[in-house]
Amino acid sequence: MNYIVRTEKLSKIYPNGTFANKSVDFAVMEGEIHGLVGENGAGKTTLMKMLYGEEQPSQGSILIDEKPVSLASEFDAIKAGIGMVHQHFMLVPSLTAAENLVLGKEPKRKRTRTFDLAAAVSITEELSKHYNLPVFAKARVADLSVSMRQKLEILKALYRGARILILDEPTAVLTPQETEELFVELKTLKQQGKTIIFISHKLKEIFNLCDRVTVMRDGRMIATHNVADVDVHQISNEMVGREVRFEIARPPMAPGEPALRVRELSYVDDFAIPKLKHVSFTLRRNEILGVVGVDGNGQTELVEIITGNEKALSGKVFAYSTEVTNRSAGFVRRCGIAHIAEDRMTVGTALPASIEQNLLADRYRNRQFSTRAGFLRSREMAAYAGRLVHEYDIRCNSANQPVASLSGGNMQKVVVAREFTANASILVISEPTRGVDIGAIEYIHTKIMEMRSAGKAILLVSSDLQEVMALSDSLIVMHEGEIVAYFPDAAAVTDKELGLYMLGIKRQSDEELRKVLHE
Amino acid sequence: QTQKKANVFLLISGSLGDKGFNDSARGALDMIKQKYGANATVKYTELGTDVAKFAPALEDAGAEGYDVVFCSNNFNSAVQEVAARYPKTLYVMYDGWIKEDIGNVYSIQYKNSEAGYLAGALAGLMTKYTADPKINADNVIGFVGGRDITGINDFFVGYIAGAQKMNPSIKIIYNYVNSFTDTAKAKDQALVQYKSYNADIVYHAAGRAGLGVFDAAVETGKYAIGVDTDQASLFGNEPKKADLILTSTMKRVDLTLFQAFEKFMNGEKLGGKKVYVGAAEGVIAYAPFNKAMPASIKTELEKLQADIKAGKVSIPSAFSMTADEINKMRDSVNAAK
Amino acid sequence: MIHFIAGVVTSANYWFIVLRSTAPILLVTLGAVITAQAGIMNMALEGSMLWAALTGVIVSAATQNVWIGLLAGIGASVLVALVLGLFALKLHANPVLSGVALNLVATGGTVFVLFSLTGDKGISSSLASKVLPSLSIPVVKDIPWIGKVVSGQNIVVYIAAVSVVVIDLILRRFAIGRRIRATGENVEAARAAGINPVRIKFFTLIISGILAGFAGCFLSMGYTSNFTSGIAAGRGYVANAAQVVAGGTAVGSIFAAMLFGLTDAMATYLQNIGLMPELIQALPYAVTILGFVVVTFVRDRREAERKRKLFAGTAMQKEKADAA
Amino acid sequence: MNSIKRFFTDRESLAPALVTLFAGLFSLLAGIVLIFIVSKNPVQSVRNFLLAPFLRSYNFYYLLIVMVPITFTGLALCIVYQLRYMSLIVDASFYTGAVVATALGTLISLPSGVHPAVAMIAAGIVGGLIGLLPAILKIRWRANELVSSLMLNYVFYFLGSFVILYYLRDRSQTILSSLPFKKTFLLPRLVANTQLHVGFLIAAGFVVLVSIFLYRTRWGYEIRLTGANPRFAMYAGIPVTSVILYAHFISGFLGGVGGAVEMSGLYRAFIWQMNPSYAWDGVIVAMLARRNPKFVPLSALFFAYLRVGADFMSRRGDVAFEFITLLQGLIILILASDRIVNYFRERQLRKQLLKNSRRESR
Numbered sequence A: 001m002n003y004i005v006r007t008e009k010l011s012k013i014y015p016n017g018t019f020a021n022k023s024v025d026f027a028v029m030e031g032e033i034h035g036l037v038g039e040n041g042a043g044k045t046t047l048m049k050m051l052y053g054e055e056q057p058s059q060g061s062i063l064i065d066e067k068p069v070s071l072a073s074e075f076d077a078i079k080a081g082i083g084m085v086h087q088h089f090m091l092v093p094s095l096t097a098a099e100n101l102v103l104g105k106e107p108k109r110k111r112t113r114t115f116d117l118a119a120a121v122s123i124t125e126e127l128s129k130h131y132n133l134p135v136f137a138k139a140r141v142a143d144l145s146v147s148m149r150q151k152l153e154i155l156k157a158l159y160r161g162a163r164i165l166i167l168d169e170p171t172a173v174l175t176p177q178e179t180e181e182l183f184v185e186l187k188t189l190k191q192q193g194k195t196i197i198f199i200s201h202k203l204k205e206i207f208n209l210c211d212r213v214t215v216m217r218d219g220r221m222i223a224t225h226n227v228a229d230v231d232v233h234q235i236s237n238e239m240v241g242r243e244v245r246f247e248i249a250r251p252p253m254a255p256g257e258p259a260l261r262v263r264e265l266s267y268v269d270d271f272a273i274p275k276l277k278h279v280s281f282t283l284r285r286n287e288i289l290g291v292v293g294v295d296g297n298g299q300t301e302l303v304e305i306i307t308g309n310e311k312a313l314s315g316k317v318f319a320y321s322t323e324v325t326n327r328s329a330g331f332v333r334r335c336g337i338a339h340i341a342e343d344r345m346t347v348g349t350a351l352p353a354s355i356e357q358n359l360l361a362d363r364y365r366n367r368q369f370s371t372r373a374g375f376l377r378s379r380e381m382a383a384y385a386g387r388l389v390h391e392y393d394i395r396c397n398s399a400n401q402p403v404a405s406l407s408g409g410n411m412q413k414v415v416v417a418r419e420f421t422a423n424a425s426i427l428v429i430s431e432p433t434r435g436v437d438i439g440a441i442e443y444i445h446t447k448i449m450e451m452r453s454a455g456k457a458i459l460l461v462s463s464d465l466q467e468v469m470a471l472s473d474s475l476i477v478m479h480e481g482e483i484v485a486y487f488p489d490a491a492a493v494t495d496k497e498l499g500l501y502m503l504g505i506k507r508q509s510d511e512e513l514r515k516v517l518h519e
Numbered sequence B: 001q002t003q004k005k006a007n008v009f010l011l012i013s014g015s016l017g018d019k020g021f022n023d024s025a026r027g028a029l030d031m032i033k034q035k036y037g038a039n040a041t042v043k044y045t046e047l048g049t050d051v052a053k054f055a056p057a058l059e060d061a062g063a064e065g066y067d068v069v070f071c072s073n074n075f076n077s078a079v080q081e082v083a084a085r086y087p088k089t090l091y092v093m094y095d096g097w098i099k100e101d102i103g104n105v106y107s108i109q110y111k112n113s114e115a116g117y118l119a120g121a122l123a124g125l126m127t128k129y130t131a132d133p134k135i136n137a138d139n140v141i142g143f144v145g146g147r148d149i150t151g152i153n154d155f156f157v158g159y160i161a162g163a164q165k166m167n168p169s170i171k172i173i174y175n176y177v178n179s180f181t182d183t184a185k186a187k188d189q190a191l192v193q194y195k196s197y198n199a200d201i202v203y204h205a206a207g208r209a210g211l212g213v214f215d216a217a218v219e220t221g222k223y224a225i226g227v228d229t230d231q232a233s234l235f236g237n238e239p240k241k242a243d244l245i246l247t248s249t250m251k252r253v254d255l256t257l258f259q260a261f262e263k264f265m266n267g268e269k270l271g272g273k274k275v276y277v278g279a280a281e282g283v284i285a286y287a288p289f290n291k292a293m294p295a296s297i298k299t300e301l302e303k304l305q306a307d308i309k310a311g312k313v314s315i316p317s318a319f320s321m322t323a324d325e326i327n328k329m330r331d332s333v334n335a336a337k
Numbered sequence C: 001m002i003h004f005i006a007g008v009v010t011s012a013n014y015w016f017i018v019l020r021s022t023a024p025i026l027l028v029t030l031g032a033v034i035t036a037q038a039g040i041m042n043m044a045l046e047g048s049m050l051w052a053a054l055t056g057v058i059v060s061a062a063t064q065n066v067w068i069g070l071l072a073g074i075g076a077s078v079l080v081a082l083v084l085g086l087f088a089l090k091l092h093a094n095p096v097l098s099g100v101a102l103n104l105v106a107t108g109g110t111v112f113v114l115f116s117l118t119g120d121k122g123i124s125s126s127l128a129s130k131v132l133p134s135l136s137i138p139v140v141k142d143i144p145w146i147g148k149v150v151s152g153q154n155i156v157v158y159i160a161a162v163s164v165v166v167i168d169l170i171l172r173r174f175a176i177g178r179r180i181r182a183t184g185e186n187v188e189a190a191r192a193a194g195i196n197p198v199r200i201k202f203f204t205l206i207i208s209g210i211l212a213g214f215a216g217c218f219l220s221m222g223y224t225s226n227f228t229s230g231i232a233a234g235r236g237y238v239a240n241a242a243q244v245v246a247g248g249t250a251v252g253s254i255f256a257a258m259l260f261g262l263t264d265a266m267a268t269y270l271q272n273i274g275l276m277p278e279l280i281q282a283l284p285y286a287v288t289i290l291g292f293v294v295v296t297f298v299r300d301r302r303e304a305e306r307k308r309k310l311f312a313g314t315a316m317q318k319e320k321a322d323a324a
Numbered sequence D: 001m002n003s004i005k006r007f008f009t010d011r012e013s014l015a016p017a018l019v020t021l022f023a024g025l026f027s028l029l030a031g032i033v034l035i036f037i038v039s040k041n042p043v044q045s046v047r048n049f050l051l052a053p054f055l056r057s058y059n060f061y062y063l064l065i066v067m068v069p070i071t072f073t074g075l076a077l078c079i080v081y082q083l084r085y086m087s088l089i090v091d092a093s094f095y096t097g098a099v100v101a102t103a104l105g106t107l108i109s110l111p112s113g114v115h116p117a118v119a120m121i122a123a124g125i126v127g128g129l130i131g132l133l134p135a136i137l138k139i140r141w142r143a144n145e146l147v148s149s150l151m152l153n154y155v156f157y158f159l160g161s162f163v164i165l166y167y168l169r170d171r172s173q174t175i176l177s178s179l180p181f182k183k184t185f186l187l188p189r190l191v192a193n194t195q196l197h198v199g200f201l202i203a204a205g206f207v208v209l210v211s212i213f214l215y216r217t218r219w220g221y222e223i224r225l226t227g228a229n230p231r232f233a234m235y236a237g238i239p240v241t242s243v244i245l246y247a248h249f250i251s252g253f254l255g256g257v258g259g260a261v262e263m264s265g266l267y268r269a270f271i272w273q274m275n276p277s278y279a280w281d282g283v284i285v286a287m288l289a290r291r292n293p294k295f296v297p298l299s300a301l302f303f304a305y306l307r308v309g310a311d312f313m314s315r316r317g318d319v320a321f322e323f324i325t326l327l328q329g330l331i332i333l334i335l336a337s338d339r340i341v342n343y344f345r346e347r348q349l350r351k352q353l354l355k356n357s358r359r360e361s362r
């Protein structure tokens, strides 16, 4: 068989001890579109980074055209004909599209050897025409739309002479139309002889686009199939390791009084892109209100502002009768809002600090843990931390261990343990199970339902549509910083219908939307 | 007759290479070596500016059984701390008086104002000598001091008095470097004095920093006056610089230390004594004059020097002036005002 | 007082001295700018200058050739930059701490070497070192006021001026400038584009080493004629502050360095009218801090303004949409 | 006791401790090699360098005296480093603290005991306020705290010497010296006929206080968490800005007190001709102590040992004192190099994981 790229027993251990790839044998044939699927944290990106010379394998080898290669840097990978479009774009915002495109391989004026901007622009425009990937060559990247940035990334790879194109979750940030457009473009590229590795969480897309698909789980390669020979069911089973089961015990419960009221919230990010536009809704006691939307449509900002981690441009947020708009995170917490942050690595935990410190970070001031004079009651703190570690089944040697030494799932349990025991009446939960193993997921889901029964009001944001739908009582859909749909009964909607709203194809009337205010 | 033997240790605050005060003290060791040969061992060490190191160094010298320890006034506190613990050692502290008398400390203070007076008189006369193309018509001369402290102001008030004596319409432009080591700053200041205020002669009392004044003299082609040692003679390999130094007002630290040692060897008891020395003792004097100076001026200055030596000239001293008096005196001649 | 300052500021001599004292700061500021653009702070500029100043003096005294001395000084300075690169880029040390360590080594090391060679600790006056020449520029020197300011400066002052052009060319006209900016702004993006950020950073470190080499040699072989202990006098640190004021451009460096040079020279004059010398000497440092506070303040204001405008735009859109 | 046991058994804390030890020994070794290169009588020089405190009793006391100021600056920097800040403003705090103490020690009259205490508190407060400046500049204007603190150090040095020169100077002295301190201001000596003063005990007391503060009070807890991850601290509701501010105040306070202790303990008047810049030494002390105040006395001792040895050796022989800055630089470089610090730990971890996986897959 003629493999253009192949790995043999490729392993990767990150310096912090994360074992991200375990003896992976991955093979791509020339001229195919090869899908790569796996849950969050399965190791897809890590595998690709090794192919692109960005990370060095801890063990094993990479073969291109059946010849072993050593890819010490991206430069080597580019030379070997590999191009990669990253999950997070790799562009320099202050430079123009053309400058970004030629970066590292710049056209130069003959005589002076200076940078030839005009040539860079014309190169960009020509390539753009040739591959039918339109971009504004002279605009600064900071001012480009997301889809145009992505096209620019693909062009960048092609300009460097890529034969093999890696696309890491390219559709996560695209609208359906843009996705379709991309697929047409990718198929054209395939016809022109390029080989494409395509990563996505959306199996539908894999079946639409790919010739073959490889499934990864927990750092291992599980199987490779011809797409024609398998169905969605089998693949999703292989991804999670068993039958997916989202049957959650859900005692019927009437929502109570309004707990969290958000009114006319607006926000503009550092790149001056409006991320929230006049968002309003009400969350009630005993209710789980799910927020769905394609990543990057304002969910993150909404959560950050509600929880005091970011300042709104305008609008108001009330926790019961207290206004918490633009107050500090500490004030918001004291008003009874707990918060599971979407990024546990940089926000939700302090990695170098101990498990105990992380568990107590929001309550060390309680009389239980520190005296009136400010001295810490170390013994009580240790005992308390030990109890939570036990109760939430955090697997560790001791609570004095730094959180950095825990696995992702256990790190998340630290966060969950802290936030669910914070005595809050409102829980804002973001991506509770991202990159967490099945056992932990079920545990966390059960806990969330317990919280609901305990009378908490819960705002649930997750990019895992199944999860939100299964857990939520009601749903709102966000698109480009706005709420475009409200479903009082989550059980009554299908994911297909949600998709139409998420992708901005449909939008409810203002009247329907006003119902979410419960006024 | 067997000569008595002695070990000498010189502790230097700051460092050598200033072609002035510290190097001069170091010169005393050579004189001692030359005269006493094998009967005297000499040793020195540079201690920098960290005063915390001074006391242990003195202690070390005492404990090692050195007979004579030379140190400058920067060791004043340290000497008070340590000297009494080593009564067998004679501590010779120069350029200032010890505060409380201690039986084995001999301290020497110099009449800096006489040196300043000599320099001032020379500058006051020379700036009128417009026959020299390096001298302009303005009666402005310059002064660069290390710090606005009494030891330096003593030079300065002498300088003012000497210049006024010879040239009543004299104006003086002056700066303090605020450091005895920052050569670059001293040069900056001297450049301003030469270029912007038309000073044709600048005198310095800024230790090592003062070497920057000579750099400025070379850059502008104007005259300077050295301090403490015959500084012109030390620039043998830089004739351009040497030629611009009119003379230096010598403060013979080397001589005083050597003489102290001689007295010690002769069995004279020095401990507990304080002396105040100057021109009369031959400690403060002109170095040889630059050949660019006209004979008439040289003669006049030599006469002045003889008069000072004979105690016929009354020279103000910063030690007997209040801050206000010093201010007033400086203001009265300030060329920038 | 104002009258006095006006008199000073209009005099050619003042500007002559300003250019002179600005030149070394300007050189190191350019060095700080180019490394900062590549995303690494060269805290070792101070040490680079010290070693350059000493090496220049020693080698020029030994060879009796000022140019060989200059070259050796620059070499020493570049070596310091490379050692910083080795630790910060290869051994992943905190670049700021490594810089601090190298400065410490330089402060003591230069004295140590001087002592071991000459027996003196404070000053190299016992070495017959050479001085870089001053240039008088043929036509310019006869222009009334300007001639007095511009002509007759030490050659390094002109080199500093040329360096501004060179650094500007590097940063804005050559491909490497884009690579430097990409490396500083988004190192992952640079790497993904096939650029080797470590090489880029080393490149900027070498450039800054050369610039600091000129500055250091100037101090001991032109600005003054000796190496003295601690001769860099904090200029390397000032450069890192001025770099912020410069806003990442070569031309900005002129203003930033001038800010220091102007106040530093003015301080000398203000002392002459009896203002407290010690207080006056604090002025250049205080002004530099003020400089970067003002710069960031203005930048923040502009950013906020931009955001507000943008939102006003979207609000209008929303109103339009609602009306429709 | 428990923590000591953990220290020696826990791999996590053992690795960096070993690196610290390695840095110390390596630099000592490098120093000895250097001596052999430059000295005409290397054996004697090395002996003087290594054994100074044991050869002469005054060297031993000098060692303890040297420890005092660097213990203060080391402690101050421990707090700053706990925050992962790089500010060196403690230099200005220390110097200005000494100036403030000088003013109070010369101008006012108070009973002994009270007099130095009042001076220390006043110096501490002034030092603390100065300590705040780079933090404010950083929070408000994102000014790099190292650079701004270095600029401010110059400003405060000039300011301080201005005050000494024009308001506190002893005009009867040729050199720069303040008026003599009042007798009541002087701290008693611990051992007669030595300069070892009560300040040594005060420094020891502050080691205990700062250790308790950082590891046993809620403010220390906040500082450590904020340093571990400021984004997290903010998210968890810790008032990050005020934590940063009070940490810097306390750090500056320690610097100020240090300056005052040095004045009233070691000197009879302010006679610093230049800024002694103990903050730079503090950097090394704090790094060697791995920003844990508990280990500050140990690292200050090591540092003072190097210094006293170098001092003694240079007075007795032909090796310049400045050679220890080479060793100090080397220590910082080694300790700052993540690659070196992490090398062994990572290799160990990787090996173990790969071995496990092979076992699993079999």
Ligand SMILES: Nc1ncnc2c1ncn2[C@@H]1O[C@H](COP(=O)(O)OP(=O)(O)OP(=O)(O)O)[C@@H](O)[C@H]1O
Pocket (backbone or CB within 6 Å): A014, A015, A016, A018, A019, A020, A038, A039, A040, A041, A042, A043, A044, A045, A046, A047, A087, A408, A435
């Ligand atoms: N630089 C890094 N250092 C340490 N651990 C890392 C690093 N990058 C990734 N990991 C960890 O390696 C594992 C695999 O991550 P990877 O990014 O490859 O997953 P993925 O399959 O791409 O997930 P996703 O679908 O979320 O992008 C995860 O546990 C992740 O936390």
Ligand SMILES: Nc1ncnc2c1ncn2[C@@H]1O[C@H](COP(=O)(O)OP(=O)(O)OP(=O)(O)O)[C@@H](O)[C@H]1O
Pocket (backbone or CB within 6 Å): A073, A075, A076, A104, A105, A106, A108, C194, C195, C196, C197
């Ligand atoms: N990241 C890297 N890893 C390994 N080698 C590299 C890397 N970057 C550049 N090189 C090598 O350095 C050489 C010169 O680099 P440079 O950055 O000047 O490339 P260039 O722009 O292609 O040069 P030119 O414009 O002169 O043709 C390259 O041809 C390549 O061999």
Ligand SMILES: [Mg+2]
Pocket (backbone or CB within 6 Å): A044, A045, A046, A087, A168
């Ligand atoms: Mg990924």
Ligand SMILES: [Mg+2]
Pocket (backbone or CB within 6 Å): B127, B128, B135, B136, B137, B138, B139, B140, B200
């Ligand atoms: Mg004249």
